[in-house]
Amino acid sequence: MDALRRLPDATVLTDPEAMEPFRHDESHVVGCAPLAVVRPRGPAALRELVRLARSEGFGLVPRGAGTGKAGGCVPTARTVVVDLAAWPGSIRVSPQDLSLTAPASALLRDVKATAAESGFFYPPDPNSWESCALGGTLATNAGGPNACKYGMTRHWVLGLEALLADGEIHRFGISSVKANTGPSLAQLLVGSEGIFGLILGATLRLTPQPREYATLLLPVKRWMDLLDLPGRLSAAGFLPSAFEFFDPAVLADLRAHGPEAARRLPGEALAILEFDERGCTSDDFLGALADLLGPVADGLEIAADARQREGIWAVRRVTSAFLKERYPKKVSEDIVVPRSRLREFFERLERTGIPSVSYGHLGDGNLHVNLLAAGETPHEALEAQLGTLFRLAVELGGTLSGEHGIGLAKREAFLALAAPGHIETLRALKRALDPDGIFNPGKVI
Template identity: 70%
Template sequence: MATFPEIPDAAVLTASDTTEAYRHDESHLTGDAPLAVVKPRTPAALRELVRRAKAEGFSLVPRGTGTGKAGGCLPMGPAVVVDMGQYEGRIEVSRPDLALRAPASALLKDVKAAALAEGLFYPPDPNSWDQCAFGGSLATNAGGPGACKYGMTRQWVLAVEALMADGEVHTFGIPSVKCNTGPSLGQLLIGSEGIFGIITGATVRLIPAPQERLTLLLPMERWHDLLELPARLVSAGYLPAAFEFWDPSVLADLRSHGPEAARRMPGEALALLEFDDRDCGTEAFLEGLIEALGDLAEHLQSATDARQREALWEVRRLTSVHLKERYPRKVSEDIVVPRSRVREFFEAMEGMGLPTVTYGHLGDGNLHVNLLAAGETPRPELDRQLVDLFGICVRLGGTLSGEHGIGLAKRDAFHHFSDPYHLEALRGIKQGVDPLGIFNPGKII
């Protein structure tokens, strides 16, 4: 195809200098050069894209703002990237329904802000919450620190609007918490990374916004004591809204080379705890928490105002950026192990003897393990190291991705560790809803 014709109600980019950026996301991978990048504004544009894809044999690869870390939005083979950033629609909040509807083009930060303006709360908070698109967060089932208490994006979706293989936009679900009419095709689309269809919008569930927050910094003199803490808190009846951590290696790196705020961070290892319970600002709540922590609470520090809280969270959010700048060829994984087996995981990791630093969501066992020497490691050896890492997680009852997804980056590993029946079932669903394979081929399955 020498040229790509115009699409009604859409902008079409074909020049290589404007499409080159669409070969990359936040992973270490590079996609093929797309035939074009199309920015649809209406269902009519999407309908025409599907018609042409079927007639001319190219695929459609959906994309938000490109903050994904698994290569899920990268073009492969003859493909058109469908940039949903200009798709029509506005954010609408229904207080009586405790629901919010937004187009895929909305930014997640604007979705969260619209809910908060009505005194309501939409919890999903991936690290890129202030940059990523709402549609992308749905397609990848985004997580974040808040998943410790509030779960993943999937738990909050009531209805999904999506372009399917017939060229039409369909709505799956209703804007209510009760809808028991057979299996949910809408839920099937959440986390599917665009392989079944392209999400154009969704209605999500809201809750009243928390009125209190208690943010605590917990320095640990003995690193392994921290690993027992998630189960200890839950057993005592405390479920943090977030429970983040830095291991000794990443904390030492931040102290030596990080921003000024990070250089003052105490302890051999460090935890960031946040609660948003109704009474978490009371002395009684804090006293009960200190009792649950026992001798680990000796150096506990509390953020006394919003400025201090934001400073602590800023260091947490900048950790990924800092490591990428320091080790540009590192490979970062987002594995999961059950809370009760976190210590076993780290003991097994020590046995691997690899230069790694780890931080992330200790409260739900979603750990960001960074292999610092990946860029200097021959690819076959790196692949073996990753298989060994994933194998530890699977043996402990976990999995190879907690929030970043599979995409291209983990496709081979996903096939290696998945139940063959599971894979065949997914392929059968793909064949059923996208028989010509036009939506994001080569990802996940």
């Protein structure tokens, strides 16, 4: 479109080959060919983009680093991809306010590193933390291992800058934890996947950097015994900063085909437990924890230093990429089940006969259930398996996504399983904030 090529303060791509990478993210979803890919560098480009979208009838699809897992940033029919990877801004820490400001384009690894350089901690740590953009983590309310103690991304957002339907950039929130002036519009945008507007930057809450880490590799003799442990830890007053798990099938695959470090992993199933509270490395703390674990543990290992800690975490970080390389057409779903019903979930999942393997965040019930044979499974059969999985999670008081979001990949399932009042409320908000339907059309609702 000629009008797009004349956008002020922006780079515009229209060559089909150059735009091809923007049709997909890290999910199995492949989108339509976009009308263009626009890389705005300032407000003037955004203002004109919104005006053109309204007058020409196309949608605006936000994109950061493209590491999403639900097709949230892939283009639908007649849309323009707004690539925010070069959106200007710098990362700034305010020690007095315990806060950090950063543009949507900032890589999460740089946000976390800048906080750490000042002695602070920004906890959200999705598996893609080294390559994902901050804007994407805000749009999807990203999680990660630390969420079982520190919560999701939204727990750390004080304020946002966002492009709304009037073409202007608006600021919501202040650099303080107390701002009680009605509903938080910043929080409304966090996790909205770009359907209400485009997030351009944020002010984030920080906490002091932990001084101690107790990192434990926990092999278990019997897989099902592991599933009761999150509830037992909570009831006994232990709050791990991370509690990750590998089921027997994932562990067997890692042993047989994974990196060298993974081939020596013990146990029928395996967990990684980490604590970061003051005193967690003391003999008293570790002794009480060992007493609680009791016969569940089968050769408990405790990292003696930072190198050993990193070695334990390296296997967890590589698991997703390892399975993707082994099974490139697999489908991974990030369902959530309450901790009190984890054993029931896996018992019932086994009875369904769905061929799957699981790993992920046992501490908060966020399970990455992988259907490794999805590429060879007929479409109707695969959809039936996914539907059964989602319904099981919902029936047990959980949900069909813990951290990846809905996007395109789970839209139909979300519309089928969510309460009608929930869907209608979201659609009413969409009509109020985006009356022309230009922001990320076709996603979520």
